Amino acid sequence: MSGAKRQTRKPRPEGLSRIQEMNRAKILDAALGQFSRYGYSGTTIEKISGEAGMSKSNLLYYFASKPDIYEAVLEHILDVWLAPLRSLDPEGDPAAELSAYIRQKLQMSAERPEASRLFANEVMQGAPRIRRVLEEDLKGLVAEKSEVIRHWMAAGKIRQTDPVHLIFLIWAMTQHYADFQTQIEVLTGRTLQDPDFRKGAEEAVIAMVLSGLGLVPKDR
């Protein structure tokens, strides 16, 4: 061997390379589509890799195992999914705040129905992988926002109701349009993607919630 100077390259400066960032994003996107449509067990990593435009082996170069991919997708979604509730403002007008919240939730159901379905799927199976998040993050968040609602009730701004049930019912109504999209489309021929239908859904949900709280929804 010659004693010539060994040129070495910094092993990994920090963060992700362009290629990694791009491929991980493609994988997570494809995985969301598959997991939300076919469930965890119904999805194969080969299908995901195909959808992402790469070989199965290459996918396993980026994520060590199938559960790893699933958890990455879930984590990637959860923050976005819970964001609207976080922004419920105690100082705002109840009718305006709740209307905005409902609109945001419906917007997410319209724009990212797969995320809603994946979340629903996970919870329906007993939430084995996000139990901790529910217990630690969501539980606190719900308690905090329940207090906001209770505060509005105490101030006489809305009718007496159980805040937790109110939150559950808003989740139920808004997520239903994403989770049961197929059924809705079969029955009506439309989905939230249709602007008219989306407006109809918004008005129906908002009217029901506001009048349920003794707030007359303003006519247009």
Place this chain on the structure above:
Amino acid sequence: MSGAKRQTRKPRPEGLSRIQEMNRAKILDAALGQFSRYGYSGTTIEKISGEAGMSKSNLLYYFASKPDIYEAVLEHILDVWLAPLRSLDPEGDPAAELSAYIRQKLQMSAERPEASRLFANEVMQGAPRIRRVLEEDLKGLVAEKSEVIRHWMAAGKIRQTDPVHLIFLIWAMTQHYADFQTQIEVLTGRTLQDPDFRKGAEEAVIAMVLSGLGLVPKDR
């Protein structure tokens, strides 16, 4: 061959034998539990047979294949699942009829949450096996009951709303308590099985729906 008289037995009189009836029931029950918890692909026939207390081979003696079992379970459930809507009476008082409907739906969510989850699972995956039922039976049923609601609106008994959205929202709110049972239990420590919690849910849903229709829910 001797010419002795062959004693033969009637091959199969009619209907199912006691043993068949019992085992088919055990299988369908076990299958519902598994399919609703783990989804179609996440369920193995070996697990089902184990839960039903028999060997895998024996299960396959009663049902020819996995899809066969799944469809049998689904069919077995669908009638029961849609029954409450059928009984919505045009001649009755809107507040009483809708309250009763909501109570029935919540009762089913409380007593048969697995059925609700299986149905939700099927629809979320695009309803590949019950599309026909949705298109042919449910679509007609929804159209018929929408007409009932429209009739109530025309008679000035309830406020103007889109009947189809109303039906969707009632489904959403009532089924949510079954489908998201895990989440609800994590957040509140309770489920519909708890009588107090169930009463709270009933009141919350009924109050919201009735006031949304301009009907003041009667205090107690």
Place this chain on the structure above:
DNA sequence: CGTCTTCTTGACCGTTTGGTCAGGTTTCGT
């Protein structure tokens, strides 16, 4: 009681699936 039918099982088979591995190709800093 004898015999035909129904019921039940363990052994077995082909396919699918998650994951490994050795080796080739591309990228990139120097």
Place this chain on the structure above:
DNA sequence: ACGAAACCTGACCAAACGGTCAAGAAGACG
């Protein structure tokens, strides 16, 4: 341009799964 990382792939493997089959056990009826 060069060499070391980073990136990518096809071949391969073990486990799990849906389903078949031959043969025994239990049940029912004359």
